Amino acid sequence: MGNKGLDIGTNMLVAASVDEEDNIIFKMQRDAFYRISPKSEVNKNSIRMGLEKRNANFIVEGHDFIVVGEDALDIAIERNDTAQRPLQRGILSPKDKSSLPMLKLIIESLVGKGSSGDKVVYSVPAKPIDTTFDIVYHTEMMGMYLKQMGYDSQPINEGFAIALSELLDDGLTGICLSYGAGMTNVVVIHQGDPLVEFSMTKSGDFIDQSVGNALDMPASFVQKEKEAGVDLIKPSNQIMEAISVYYSAVVNYTFDNIAYELKKRKKELPLFRDPVPIVVSGGLTLANGFEDKVKQAVSKLDFPFTVGEVRRAEFPMKAVANGCLLAAQL
Amino acid sequence: MKYNKELGSDYTIKKDGRVLKPTGPRAMQMKAALKAQESETVRILREQVKELMEIVSESKSANVVPKGYSADEVDKEINKAVELAIVETEKKSKETITDLEEELKYVKEEFRKYRNKYNDERIKELENNVTSLRVKLEAKEEIIESLKSATGSTNISELVESLKNKVDALANSTLDGEEFIDDPDRPKIEMKFVDPLDATAESVLEPHVVIDEEKGVENGGNINHKVNKLKDILGK
Numbered sequence: 001m002g003n004k005g006l007d008i009g010t011n012m013l014v015a016a017s018v019d020e021e022d023n024i025i026f027k028m029q030r031d032a033f034y035r036i037s038p039k040s041e042v043n044k045n046s047i048r049m050g051l052e053k054r055n056a057n058f059i060v061e062g063h064d065f066i067v068v069g070e071d072a073l074d075i076a077i078e079r080n081d082t083a084q085r086p087l088q089r090g091i092l093s094p095k096d097k098s099s100l101p102m103l104k105l106i107i108e109s110l111v112g113k114g115s116s117g118d119k120v121v122y123s124v125p126a127k128p129i130d131t132t133f134d135i136v137y138h139t140e141m142m143g144m145y146l147k148q149m150g151y152d153s154q155p156i157n158e159g160f161a162i163a164l165s166e167l168l169d170d171g172l173t174g175i176c177l178s179y180g181a182g183m184t185n186v187v188v189i190h191q192g193d194p195l196v197e198f199s200m201t202k203s204g205d206f207i208d209q210s211v212g213n214a215l216d217m218p219a220s221f222v223q224k225e226k227e228a229g230v231d232l233i234k235p236s237n238q239i240m241e242a243i244s245v246y247y248s249a250v251v252n253y254t255f256d257n258i259a260y261e262l263k264k265r266k267k268e269l270p271l272f273r274d275p276v277p278i279v280v281s282g283g284l285t286l287a288n289g290f291e292d293k294v295k296q297a298v299s300k301l302d303f304p305f306t307v308g309e310v311r312r313a314e315f316p317m318k319a320v321a322n323g324c325l326l327a328a329q330l
Numbered sequence: 331m332k333y334n335k336e337l338g339s340d341y342t343i344k345k346d347g348r349v350l351k352p353t354g355p356r357a358m359q360m361k362a363a364l365k366a367q368e369s370e371t372v373r374i375l376r377e378q379v380k381e382l383m384e385i386v387s388e389s390k391s392a393n394v395v396p397k398g399y400s401a402d403e404v405d406k407e408i409n410k411a412v413e414l415a416i417v418e419t420e421k422k423s424k425e426t427i428t429d430l431e432e433e434l435k436y437v438k439e440e441f442r443k444y445r446n447k448y449n450d451e452r453i454k455e456l457e458n459n460v461t462s463l464r465v466k467l468e469a470k471e472e473i474i475e476s477l478k479s480a481t482g483s484t485n486i487s488e489l490v491e492s493l494k495n496k497v498d499a500l501a502n503s504t505l506d507g508e509e510f511i512d513d514p515d516r517p518k519i520e521m522k523f524v525d526p527l528d529a530t531a532e533s534v535l536e537p538h539v540v541i542d543e544e545k546g547v548e549n550g551g552n553i554n555h556k557v558n559k560l561k562d563i564l565g566k
Contacts, residue, residue, distance in 0.1 A: 024553050026544040060536040109539040168559045329557045
């Protein structure tokens with residue numbers, strides 16, 4: 001099967017592997033599930049037929065169907081309900097055991113069973129600066145599950161994985177940000193040496209919930225609207241305007257904290273000879289005008305180096321998995 | 331009061347024609363003092379006159395033109411002597427200038443020597459600085475290597491992460507300002523995580539999950555080129 005990279009995100013699971021011709025290939029699955037409990041045997045058969053007709057991925061547990069992936073989100077919205085997610089804010093919760101079997105199945109469907117010597121490098125968030133949860137439990141549990149699937153597993157910081165994927169032509173020097181659903185991960189790296197690493201709980205879910213609260217609508221609906229495409233510079237309606245406002249809040253919050261952390265470590269920082277590029281990645285960065293929001297935020301701040309170009313990762317949804325795969329090949 | 335030339339200044343002639351001669355004790359004292367002064371003054375003046383007369387007679391004898399020389403010849407000799415004196419003076423001046431030039435040359439030479447010496451010392455000092463910096467750099471590299479071998483890690487990020495974890499562990503272990511001294515040999519608790527899932531829980535699940543590979547333009551390309559680049563940067 002070979003070595004693999006695995007991005008374990010709150011909203012999306014992405015696996016990267018190599019085919020026979022050494023080309024990188026990806027597999028993606030929405031990190032969500034939705035349980036349907038049939039009311040009768042007839043109802044059970046009709047539900048099953050319906051799921052098979054729309055090619056949905058599902059798990060049968062006794063009489064229940066657990067729809068996983070993108071269809072879980074769609075069916076939940078169709079039923080005016082909310083899909084469940086195995087991860088909250090980027091990590092497994094020790095209190096939520098019920099979603100662990102589904103998460104394991106989704107991961108196994110992405111990476112398959114490993115054979116002796118196969119390695120999986122998987123992403124974990126950095127230590128958060130605005131909450132108190134412990135990432136050790138998440139890291140150890142994911143490592144244990146991957147081991148059960150037959151792999152030697154190794155965790156890697158999410159921001160560092162982006163740096164491996166996107167900063168090869170910059171000598172592994174730059175600022176990498178992963179704007180996911182649950183968390184924003186940040187790394188400031190100099191010649192392969194991570195200087196500042198941290199995560200924040202304000203990201204995609206924060207925007208969905210804030211807009212939902214402001215406009216009195218379900219957060220999952222806002223999420224779908226957001227993922228259908230957002231123009232942050234010219235928002236087309238009230239929802240988009242609200243989304244744009246909270247996007248700005250999240251981006252400013254991120255860069256204010258980066259500037260703050262760099263200022264704290266000013267005396268320890270090395271000399272950056274060239275302008276430092278900023279690479280943004282993750283689902284949030286797919287919005288049109290995201291780089292402009294970043295440029296606006298950066299222009300108001302004072303960094304201890306010259307900021308270079310602001311660019312989006314080549315494949316924003318796959319950069320972390322790609323970096324994990326590269327790390328697995330070393 | 332009239333002055334009578336014949337009587338002298340000692341006598342006073344009153345209006346009625348009486349001639350009064352000062353004969354009192356004060357006048358007698360003054361007269362005696364004046365007499366003593368006059369005699370002394372006269373003696374000194376006489377001696378001076380005598381000296382002057384001697385000088386005059388000597389100069390008279392010196393100004394006499396020697397016999398057999400005319401005044402023009404004397405002038406010529408004087409001019410010759412003056413010219414000779416000028417030549418002598420010029421010669422002496424030239425010698426002095428030459429001496430000064432040699433002295434200046436010597437001073438310049440000394441200055442150049444000192445300047446070179448100073449430059450050499452500066453270069454030597456800079457070389458010493460470079461050497462000490464090189465030694466420090468080597469020591470730093472040794473420390474990094476020893477840290478790497480101590481932690482069993484060759485990856486800088488892992489190393490940094492492990493050091494951070496150690497610092498965090500230290501910070502969490504310190505309570506109420508109590509001093510905590512890390513002893514690397516002290517036995518440590520092994521972190522254990524137990525799978526909260528029931529071992530049979532998964533067996534009742536019947537998965538119907540098929541996830542296709544992503545194809546098309548968003549393929550990541552060939553991996554070998556990227557891995558080689560990464561190895562170059564990380565020095566592997």
